[in-house]
Amino acid sequence: MLGDLLALLAGDRRADRVVPPTGFTARLTVFASAAMAFLAVFALALSLATGRLAERWSEELARSSTIRISAPPGQVEVQTQAVLRILATTPGVASARALSAAEQRALLEPWFGPDLDLSALPVPQLIDVVETAEGFDAEGLRLRLAAEAPGAVLDDHTRWRRPLVAAAGRLEALGLMSLALIGGATAAMIVLAASAALAANARVIRVLRLVGARDVYIARAFVRRFTLRSMAGAGAGTLAGMAAVALLPEPGPEASFLTGLGFVGAGWLAPLAIPALAGAVAFAATRFAAFRTLKGLT
Amino acid sequence: MIEFRDVAYSYGGGELLTGITLSLAPGSFHFLTGPSGVGKTTFLKLCYAELIATAGTIEIFGQDTRSMSRDAIARLRQRVGVVHQDCEFLDHLPVDENIALPLTVSGREAQIGNDLDELLAWVGLRERRHALPPELSGGERQRAALARAVITSPELIIADEPTGNIDWEMSLKLLKLLIELNRLGKTVLIATHDLNLIRAARAAQASARVLRIRNRRVEPAGAEL
Ligand SMILES: Nc1ncnc2c1ncn2[C@@H]1O[C@H](COP(=O)(O)OP(=O)(O)O)[C@@H](O)[C@H]1O
Ligand SMILES: [Mg+2]
Numbered sequence: 017m018l019g020d021l022l023a024l025l026a027g028d029r030r031a032d033r034v035v036p037p038t039g040f041t042a043r044l045t046v047f048a049s050a051a052m053a054f055l056a057v058f059a060l061a062l063s064l065a066t067g068r069l070a071e072r073w074s075e076e077l078a079r080s081s082t083i084r085i086s087a088p089p090g091q092v093e094v095q096t097q098a099v100l101r102i103l104a105t106t107p108g109v110a111s112a113r114a115l116s117a118a119e120q121r122a123l124l125e126p127w128f129g130p131d132l133d134l135s136a137l138p139v140p141q142l143i144d145v146v147e148t149a150e151g152f153d154a155e156g157l158r159l160r161l162a163a164e165a166p167g168a169v170l171d172d173h174t175r176w177r178r179p180l181v182a183a184a185g186r187l188e189a190l191g192l193m194s195l196a197l198i199g200g201a202t203a204a205m206i207v208l209a210a211s212a213a214l215a216a217n218a219r220v221i222r223v224l225r226l227v228g229a230r231d232v233y234i235a236r237a238f239v240r241r242f243t244l245r246s247m248a249g250a251g252a253g254t255l256a257g258m259a260a261v262a263l264l265p266e267p268g269p270e271a272s273f274l275t276g277l278g279f280v281g282a283g284w285l286a287p288l289a290i291p292a293l294a295g296a297v298a299f300a301a302t303r304f305a306a307f308r309t310l311k312g313l314t
Numbered sequence: 315m316i317e318f319r320d321v322a323y324s325y326g327g328g329e330l331l332t333g334i335t336l337s338l339a340p341g342s343f344h345f346l347t348g349p350s351g352v353g354k355t356t357f358l359k360l361c362y363a364e365l366i367a368t369a370g371t372i373e374i375f376g377q378d379t380r381s382m383s384r385d386a387i388a389r390l391r392q393r394v395g396v397v398h399q400d401c402e403f404l405d406h407l408p409v410d411e412n413i414a415l416p417l418t419v420s421g422r423e424a425q426i427g428n429d430l431d432e433l434l435a436w437v438g439l440r441e442r443r444h445a446l447p448p449e450l451s452g453g454e455r456q457r458a459a460l461a462r463a464v465i466t467s468p469e470l471i472i473a474d475e476p477t478g479n480i481d482w483e484m485s486l487k488l489l490k491l492l493i494e495l496n497r498l499g500k501t502v503l504i505a506t507h508d509l510n511l512i513r514a515a516r517a518a519q520a521s522a523r524v525l526r527i528r529n530r531r532v533e534p535a536g537a538e539l
């Protein structure tokens with residue numbers, strides 16, 4: 017099999033000529049491979065992008081929830097201590113910590129500039145809560161906070177972000193499944209095209225067998241052809257797909273919470289594997305079709 | 315070289331050939347004759363494993379054709395030169411590439427060259443070497459088929475009515491080529507219903523033997539030929 021692959025890449029013009037040109041199936045193979053490669057680029061972009069998204073979101077998920085305390089100036093410190101006490105005894109809370117004034121200023125800096133005097137503003141005190149893997153009971157915590165620290169509000173972003181992470185993960189899996197389906201459809205299409213080409217050349221194959229050609233020799237002539245065509249078609253389709261992805265509008269920095277659908281950095285190399293994969297699929301598919309058909313001919 | 319042991323063949327109806335036991339020795343020269351439809355082509359096809367006996371065993375080069383793999387049959391055919399009765403070619407390749415085909419498909423391209431030119435001259439197709447097979451006359455096809463059969467210098471040459479479409483002069487020339495190859499040690503088996511050809515061959519090659527198909531059996535022909 018490996019020897020065949022090497023012989024195939026080395027090429028053999030004379031052996032190619034023993035099978036007449038198969039114009040129609042040839043063009044269909046090139047076209048179908050190009051179309052499949054084009055689709056594969058998007059499926060790949062989708063699964064890479066959703067993979068990035070899921071990773072980013074779950075990172076933030078793991079980070080924290082936030083409790084905001086808005087109270088008259090004299091009350092803030094008391095309520096903060098009360099909240100920290102509650103959190104220390106809440107199951108599912110790994111750690112909790114009040115942000116310092118400097119940290120809060122850093123958070124606000126992008127909006128108000130560096131010269132902000134926090135004490136002049138009724139800025140709520142923030143408490144960073146890190147959950148354990150199981151998470152805490154948000155409703156129970158809210159009830160206790162309402163009773164002991166009426167100014168505290170639990171900002172529970174994990175609750176709405178978790179299904180998003182799950183959806184992104186699912187979308188990534190769907191993208192990968194689409195890639196597999198595209199590969200399978202390409203294989204099926206090439207098996208059909210190669211079988212048609214073989215059937216159309218039954219007389220040629222008969223003559224070749226009569227003069228002593230072995231099945232591998234005959235198969236190779238077809239395999240080489242379909243593999244090269246499929247790679248050429250897939251190459252064109254991949255370039256077109258990559259160009260289309262490159263031309264997608266960029267999300268601005270405000271949307272950094274989302275992620276661009278395109279490829280990032282070395283990710284641009286990933287679609288270049290598509291033509292090689294198409295070639296491998298065509299090689300295996302044509303080989304399968306050829307040996308199956310040849311066994312039925314004398 | 316070829317051993318038939320109690321061989322029978324049937325295309326599905328009654329047995330066309332039956333009870334055949336014979337052997338073709340290496341270096342022998344045989345004609346096979348009999349009226350049209352008697353089974354000459356069928357017998358030859360059994361000799362190069364295009365057909366497999368329905369009963370009995372046939373050994374070619376010491377191998378039982380019934381148990382041979384497709385690959386083994388291909389390799390066997392690389393050692394046998396066959397002029398098929400229907401002379402099929404690859405219609406998209408010119409005559410010279412068709413004649414060289416047995417070398418091409420068996421990885422012996424390097425041998426194509428002088429042999430091919432000489433052979434083209436021998437069969438009188440030098441001028442027609444770039445023609446496509448569909449452009450050839452019946453006689454030209456048969457000459458090309460003979461050239462294709464002998465280009466590998468095979469140990470065994472089987473020809474099915476090789477002179478059916480050629481004039482007498484060219485027939486003698488082809489016969490001379492086959493006799494020449496036989497003198498070089500090749501085994502030759504020719505099916506023909508042309509008794510004149512057989513007589514001419516016996517005049518030139520005293521060791522030529524004649525087999526005849528009669529009553530579904532292959533038997534040595536008497537001296538009446
Ligand atoms: N593929 C086939 N299927 C069924 N019958 C066949 C087939 N080939 C030949 N025959 C029959 O077998 C008989 C012998 O044919 P063949 O061997 O070609 O005779 P010959 O070469 O002596 O003229 C004929 O009656 C022919 O019709
Ligand atoms: Mg015949």
